[in-house]
Amino acid sequence: GQQLNQSPQSMFIQEGEDVSMNCTSSSIFNTWLWYKQDPGEGPVLLIALYKAGELTSNGRLTAQFGITRKDSFLNISASIPSDVGIYFCAGRYQGAQKLVFGQGTRLTINP
Amino acid sequence: NAGVTQTPKFQVLKTGQSMTLQCAQDMNHNSMYWYRQDPGMGLRLIYYSASEGTTDKGEVPNGYNVSRLNKREFSLRLESAAPSQTSVYFCASTPGHSRSTDTQYFGPGTRLTVL
Numbered sequence: 001g002q003q004l005n006q007s008p009q010s011m012f013i014q015e016g017e018d019v020s021m022n023c024t025s026s027s028i029f030n031t032w033l034w035y036k037q038d039p040g041e042g043p044v045l046l047i048a049l050y051k052a053g054e055l056t057s058n059g060r061l062t063a064q065f066g067i068t069r070k071d072s073f074l075n076i077s078a079s080i081p082s083d084v085g086i087y088f089c090a091g092r093y094q095g096a097q098k099l100v101f102g103q104g105t106r107l108t109i110n111p
Numbered sequence: 112n113a114g115v116t117q118t119p120k121f122q123v124l125k126t127g128q129s130m131t132l133q134c135a136q137d138m139n140h141n142s143m144y145w146y147r148q149d150p151g152m153g154l155r156l157i158y159y160s161a162s163e164g165t166t167d168k169g170e171v172p173n174g175y176n177v178s179r180l181n182k183r184e185f186s187l188r189l190e191s192a193a194p195s196q197t198s199v200y201f202c203a204s205t206p207g208h209s210r211s212t213d214t215q216y217f218g219p220g221t222r223l224t225v226l
Contacts, residue, residue, distance in 0.1 A: 004153075006153070009151070040220075041219060041220070042201050042217030042218050042219050042220055043154070043201075043215075043217050044217070045215070048214065088153060088154065090154075097159065097161050097167075098144075098159060098169065099156075101146075101153040101155070102153055103151055103152060103153040104151075104153050
């Protein structure tokens with residue numbers, strides 16, 4: 001089935017560093033979503049993107065809907081310990097009821 | 112307002128045993144979903160229910176059945192568990208299909224081990 005390629009698979013950074021991750025698809029999506037999963041919890045929506053080129057921020061997080069509609073990017077500025085977790089991208093085709101998820105990026109922060 | 116609840120939180124089964132994972136939401140959402148999460152695989156959709164009374168297969172439906180009991184509840188059944196079904200199972204719900212209600216709300220997960 002359709003898959004999203006998310007990279008990197010894992011990141012080990014120092015507190016205070018900026019983080020960048022991305023997601024690519026071979027197909028066009030009408031919606032891109034970014035979720036975060038804390039250890040032992042279910043994913044929680046961070047940012048939703050609905051328009052090609054759209055740039056949206058949520059605090060220190062910024063996400064972009066790629067112009068080609070086949071990719072999306074998430075940046076985290078000035079990382080803090082509570083940013084630790086797994087970040088998932090997800091895409092949705094126009095009119096679809098289902099989301100397609102990326103494999104996740106596991107973020108580890110050294111204090 | 113509890114959101115999405117799942118029971119049990121943990122379960123160990125022997126190969127061939129059956130069990131039902133329960134999911135309920137109190138947000139009056141129309142659509143509900145079952146995912147499994149495996150290391151390095153992300154979230155894969157097993158089944159979903161777009162509205163009460165309807166169910167459809169997702170990406171990995173084999174070995175599972177579902178029941179949308181009413182608007183609140185969506186259960187996942189393993190008739191004959193296999194070790195390959197060892198995973199973390201998440202239930203999710205969403206208000207509907209329109210763009211403004213695209214957010215999926217996830218439950219805390221059920222950690223299932225099949226020996």
